[in-house]
Amino acid sequence: MINTQPIMEQYDVAIIGAGWSGLALARQLKRNNSDIRIIQLEASTEFKAKIGEATVESTGHYFLKKLGLANYLYRNQLPKNALRFFFDNEDYSLPIEKMSEQGTTYIPPHPAFQLERASFESALTDMNREDDITILQGARVTGFELDHQNEHTVNFKYQDEAHQISCKWLVDASGRAGVVARKMKSYSRENVPNHSSAWGRFSGVKDFDSVGTQEWRDGASSRFLSTNHFSGHGYWIWFIPLKNGQTSIGIVCDKTKVKNPPLKQADFIAKLKEHTAIADLMEHAEIDDFEAWGQLAYRGKGIVNRERWGATGFASMFLDPLLSGGGDVIAMANDNLTKLILADLANTDREAAQMALDEAVPYANEVVNYYYQFLYAQLMNLYPVLECAELCSPVMAYINATYFITSAWDYMAGNFSDYEHFAKNDFIRRGNYGLEMLMQRQILESLDVLRSENRAFVRNKEGFFETGADLYKYYIYQMGNKGKDGYRIDLRLKLFAECFAIITGSKLGLPNFGRRRMVQNVLNLPMILEKPTFGREDLPQLLVSMSNNLTQELQQTTEHTVLVKITEASFSNEMVEVSVVGDKADAKQLKIIKKTANGIWMRQQEYIDQVSFVPVFLRYARQQPLDIMDPMHPVRLEANELCEV
Numbered sequence: 001m002i003n004t005q006p007i008m009e010q011y012d013v014a015i016i017g018a019g020w021s022g023l024a025l026a027r028q029l030k031r032n033n034s035d036i037r038i039i040q041l042e043a044s045t046e047f048k049a050k051i052g053e054a055t056v057e058s059t060g061h062y063f064l065k066k067l068g069l070a071n072y073l074y075r076n077q078l079p080k081n082a083l084r085f086f087f088d089n090e091d092y093s094l095p096i097e098k099m100s101e102q103g104t105t106y107i108p109p110h111p112a113f114q115l116e117r118a119s120f121e122s123a124l125t126d127m128n129r130e131d132d133i134t135i136l137q138g139a140r141v142t143g144f145e146l147d148h149q150n151e152h153t154v155n156f157k158y159q160d161e162a163h164q165i166s167c168k169w170l171v172d173a174s175g176r177a178g179v180v181a182r183k184m185k186s187y188s189r190e191n192v193p194n195h196s197s198a199w200g201r202f203s204g205v206k207d208f209d210s211v212g213t214q215e216w217r218d219g220a221s222s223r224f225l226s227t228n229h230f231s232g233h234g235y236w237i238w239f240i241p242l243k244n245g246q247t248s249i250g251i252v253c254d255k256t257k258v259k260n261p262p263l264k265q266a267d268f269i270a271k272l273k274e275h276t277a278i279a280d281l282m283e284h285a286e287i288d289d290f291e292a293w294g295q296l297a298y299r300g301k302g303i304v305n306r307e308r309w310g311a312t313g314f315a316s317m318f319l320d321p322l323l324s325g326g327g328d329v330i331a332m333a334n335d336n337l338t339k340l341i342l343a344d345l346a347n348t349d350r351e352a353a354q355m356a357l358d359e360a361v362p363y364a365n366e367v368v369n370y371y372y373q374f375l376y377a378q379l380m381n382l383y384p385v386l387e388c389a390e391l392c393s394p395v396m397a398y399i400n401a402t403y404f405i406t407s408a409w410d411y412m413a414g415n416f417s418d419y420e421h422f423a424k425n426d427f428i429r430r431g432n433y434g435l436e437m438l439m440q441r442q443i444l445e446s447l448d449v450l451r452s453e454n455r456a457f458v459r460n461k462e463g464f465f466e467t468g469a470d471l472y473k474y475y476i477y478q479m480g481n482k483g484k485d486g487y488r489i490d491l492r493l494k495l496f497a498e499c500f501a502i503i504t505g506s507k508l509g510l511p512n513f514g515r516r517r518m519v520q521n522v523l524n525l526p527m528i529l530e531k532p533t534f535g536r537e538d539l540p541q542l543l544v545s546m547s548n549n550l551t552q553e554l555q556q557t558t559e560h561t562v563l564v565k566i567t568e569a570s571f572s573n574e575m576v577e578v579s580v581v582g583d584k585a586d587a588k589q590l591k592i593i594k595k596t597a598n599g600i601w602m603r604q605q606e607y608i609d610q611v612s613f614v615p616v617f618l619r620y621a622r623q624q625p626l627d628i629m630d631p632m633h634p635v636r637l638e639a640n641e642l643c644e645v
Ligand SMILES: Cc1cc2nc3c(=O)[nH]c(=O)nc-3n(C[C@H](O)[C@H](O)[C@H](O)COP(=O)(O)OP(=O)(O)OC[C@H]3O[C@@H](n4cnc5c(N)ncnc54)[C@H](O)[C@@H]3O)c2cc1C
Pocket: 016, 017, 018, 019, 020, 021, 022, 041, 042, 043, 044, 050, 051, 052, 053, 054, 055, 056, 139, 140, 141, 142, 173, 174, 175, 176, 177, 178, 179, 197, 199, 250, 296, 312, 313, 314, 315, 320, 321, 324, 325, 326, 327, 328, 330
């Protein structure tokens, strides 16, 4: 639809850029105040393919509930079947059906979408114009003057003519150009991941649901709809399906580990095809477009300023594509910008409006900066183990489940734009962050042990299929309910303790360690906080404690006095040593006693059945340093250096 609206001299809000972030913000503002006058200035005249195609659940919620896009998205874009990870062997030679795999069997109940950006932005542009938002395509912003007490002015070139408009609020949504943010020196590259990326859209990629064996195909409803991940030494690869038949394929390299990350098209394709399974998927594929960035991440000072300008999307900050968090940051930024801009415009008392803004701005920025830092910590827990099925699978399941129980839930409940709630929960966030750092150390140490014992790749070729969906089945339908903070803290702690125990089991090389009830009862939150690097030297004490517990439980079932000993061998042969003290039991009685003891020993437990340690956590959380989430606080632990590949 061609814009026929006249250009006025004055607007309430001017948005530079009409990509995803700017288009969504304009729509959100207008849906909440139909009288607001908005202009969007977009340099480009065409809708091009863009990166940022896979969304996650908070973004899905944002699209459906806050932008009213359900009808459009379900009719015009692809639903997403969550994240899926395939684990290749060391020389990248496994066919896909022989690789171990972590992913869902069915599409999760909270919607997320795979976006073909050109058609998405084209549709949003039409919708915004229908809502009476002025969008000028081919309008390049050439300069601006900030004057928050009166009005900002914006200069742009449109149809070969120079124009100037004024506005009360100016929002930079100009992507990496960062028209306002760069001039205001908002960016920093300190303490961010050193990752590069290359990507392209391909036609003719084979269908994930038609390759492999029938048995393998029967294992999941649609792998095609997932964001499918492969990994190699220091890098990972994504496959994202798009509704126009193309597949988005890209690689992200950790530059501290990959010496020459591919930044040219031929190197990129050659790198992908080093993997036998990927070469097969791409056998008949043709590349349609290509792009590469030598450095992905940067930080921004925030999303909003007391001088009545803001930034969203790429113009505000960018962390990393792993876990697809870019859309969530846009959703949070836009929610907060909408709240602040509309409240400010509605307040006729300018002095009071400025005071309200001064109070709200730090919170709005902290919300987004917190999210950036927390996601960074979780990414640093995941990156080192992407190649190792044994560790990556439980870590990924844990990250997914904790995303649902914390970030996504908080987002859906509106807690990220409720500053009272946000302030009250400051110590909880610091506590959760502290736990992530403990988890990181244990993950890195476990990886070191697996590498030194040549076990890091053993489970990759088992062809196992693990789904983390079991972990969120207890609360998935309650997500977004308000007032369930204590319940959520409890579940999150239990998820943490289970994942910690599973990782520790890998470190110790003991089968079925983490899910055993006996282990979970002893290696519980208080013990983890006491021994966060739990290892072989701590095992004898654990075995004694578990033996005492099992003795006590067994004693409830018999009149004989019993004594149980759990040894390392008990983990592989599923048997404990049982002796009867004092009066003798006959052979039949002894057999029953042993059977009962082994039965108790073999019992597995779902994480939800663990004892609650909320008060212990609250104490721990209050002890965490106030600056633990400071942007300059190290997120990547030194131990990571031990794990160089
Ligand atoms: C490798 C990679 C993978 C990613 N994967 C994901 C993912 O899977 N999921 C996810 O959620 N996010 C992902 N992201 C993040 C995502 O791409 C961004 O969050 C998103 O594209 C930002 O959109 P935007 O609207 O801010 O920027 P853009 O889409 O870049 O839009 C900015 C617009 O501003 C216009 N503009 C620029 N200069 C001017 C000017 N002077 N005047 C007027 N207009 C101007 C441009 O023409 C452009 O249209 C990924 C990012 C990268 C780098």
